[in-house]
Amino acid sequence: MAKPVSIEVWNPNGRYRVVSTKPMPGTRWINLLIEQDCRVEICTQKKTILSVEDIISLIGDKCDGVIGQLTEDWGETLFSALSRAGGKGFSNMAVGYNNVDVNAATKYGIAVGNTPGVLTETTAELAASLSLAAARRIVEADEFMRAGLYDGWLPNLFVGNLLKGQTVGVVGAGRIGSAYARMMVEGFKMNLIYYDLYQATRLEKFVTAYAEFLKANGEQPITWKRAGSMDEVLREADVISLHPILDKTTYHLVNKERLAMMKKDAVLVNCSRGPIIDEVALVEHLKQNPMFRVGLDVFEDEPYMKPGLAEMKNAVVVPHIASASKWTREGMATLAALNVLGKIKGYPVWGDPNRVDPFLNENASPPAACPSIVNSKALALPVSKL
Numbered sequence: 412m413a414k415p416v417s418i419e420v421w422n423p424n425g426r427y428r429v430v431s432t433k434p435m436p437g438t439r440w441i442n443l444l445i446e447q448d449c450r451v452e453i454c455t456q457k458k459t460i461l462s463v464e465d466i467i468s469l470i471g472d473k474c475d476g477v478i479g480q481l482t483e484d485w486g487e488t489l490f491s492a493l494s495r496a497g498g499k500g501f502s503n504m505a506v507g508y509n510n511v512d513v514n515a516a517t518k519y520g521i522a523v524g525n526t527p528g529v530l531t532e533t534t535a536e537l538a539a540s541l542s543l544a545a546a547r548r549i550v551e552a553d554e555f556m557r558a559g560l561y562d563g564w565l566p567n568l569f570v571g572n573l574l575k576g577q578t579v580g581v582v583g584a585g586r587i588g589s590a591y592a593r594m595m596v597e598g599f600k601m602n603l604i605y606y607d608l609y610q611a612t613r614l615e616k617f618v619t620a621y622a623e624f625l626k627a628n629g630e631q632p633i634t635w636k637r638a639g640s641m642d643e644v645l646r647e648a649d650v651i652s653l654h655p656i657l658d659k660t661t662y663h664l665v666n667k668e669r670l671a672m673m674k675k676d677a678v679l680v681n682c683s684r685g686p687i688i689d690e691v692a693l694v695e696h697l698k699q700n701p702m703f704r705v706g707l708d709v710f711e712d713e714p715y716m717k718p719g720l721a722e723m724k725n726a727v728v729v730p731h732i733a734s735a736s737k738w739t740r741e742g743m744a745t746l747a748a749l750n751v752l753g754k755i756k757g758y759p760v761w762g763d764p765n766r767v768d769p770f771l772n773e774n775a776s777p778p779a780a781c782p783s784i785v786n787s788k789a790l791a792l793p794v795s796k797l
């Protein structure tokens with residue numbers, strides 16, 4: 412039997428009981444739930460990753476909906492417990508939902524929400540930061556400086572890679588991959604090669620127009636192409652950033668063989684999910700190729716790193732902070748709360764999960780809809796006409 416978990420309660424007399432497995436930034440999400448007659452219970456347990464047993468005791472006998480986190484294992488056990496407690500909605504406070512067994516949720520009639528869009532630019536900005544930090548060896552140089560080792564300018568001190576005129580490769584040109592591609596093309600005048608299962612039409616139009624703009628200004632225009640395979644991206648690009656979803660088809664997408672295809676001095680960035688890279692193979696590749704650099708926000712066995720990675724000077728590592736800006740995290744909390752609330756209240760699903768701005772306007776009431784429900788079709792939920 413799990414130990415009781417500590418909770419903070421808002422609006423104790425609310426009709427609907429909504430549980431958040433973590434405190435989340437801002438108060439708008441709490442207020443929106445309270446205004447709609449919810450009793451909000453927030454788990455304040457000092458334990459970063461809650462176990463399935465912890466969450467079962469949070470759900471208890473009566474629970475209308477849960478806002479959960481990407482660190483939690485939302486499978487058959489939790490959805491059956493939520494269903495027994497009368498639950499109708501669950502939302503990850505994340506766009507990725509590889510921690511959720513959507514089929515199990517659907518079986519119990521529980522809607523699964525996620526938080527797209529609000530984190531697109533924030534995450535792309537971190538991918539761009541890691542690209543620069545790795546290419547220009549910023550962390551290594553910072554450590555050197557703090558260690559008191561700097562004794563004067565030298566022609567060979569921390570020489571890295573220039574981005575301008577080089578090629579940026581994007582694998583998974585969805586919302587975040589496309590935003591990152593635009594930043595690197597526009598900010599650093601890089602040529603683009605991308606691989607996705609689908610054509611990134613809006614990205615292609617943007618890059619084409621930007622190339623024409625540069626040409627009209629007498630500057631060297633950039634080029635772009637959609638690659639026929641991921642391997643083509645790996646062979647040709649100087650900086651490669653990974654942005655696909657994690658599923659069975661993308662597990663270990665970057666393995667030993669594919670690392671070997673990349674340029675010896677390439678930069679590889681991962682802000683998607685850790686298991687997309689075979690991290691053991693990566694550590695070995697970093698050891699064998701000191702000019703090859705990586706910027707990692709995510710890890711295969713989070714929160715752990717594979718042995719050897721922490722010692723690699725050619726790796727920049729940060730703890731899964733790509734969406735960590737105040738505006739974004741508050742917005743993610745709002746979208747997650749509105750997904751759960753919308754399902755409890757029987758609202759329809761928003762027509763376009765890529766355009767969630769109306770839910771994020773702090774000066775207006777949000778639309779009466781669930782911003783983003785990933786199993787809406789399977790549950791045959793109505794679509795909002797707003």
Ligand SMILES: NC(=O)c1ccc[n+]([C@@H]2O[C@H](COP(=O)([O-])OP(=O)(O)OC[C@H]3O[C@@H](n4cnc5c(N)ncnc54)[C@H](O)[C@@H]3O)[C@@H](O)[C@H]2O)c1
Nearest residue numbers: 507534583584585586587588607608655656682683733734
């Ligand atoms: N590090 C972080 O904090 C952080 C923040 C936000 C999102 N993410 C991760 O980023 C992912 C992408 O988010 P998004 O909003 O851009 O999603 P998205 O659905 O808009 O984009 C994903 C893209 O990947 C493509 N794709 C799928 N399988 C592929 C494959 N085998 N090869 C190439 N492309 C493939 C899809 O077609 C799609 O265009 C999320 O699922 C999440 O796991 C991480």
Ligand SMILES: O=C(O)[C@H](O)CO
Nearest residue numbers: 504505506507530734
């Ligand atoms: O999928 C996500 O949203 C991230 O990993 C956290 O922002």
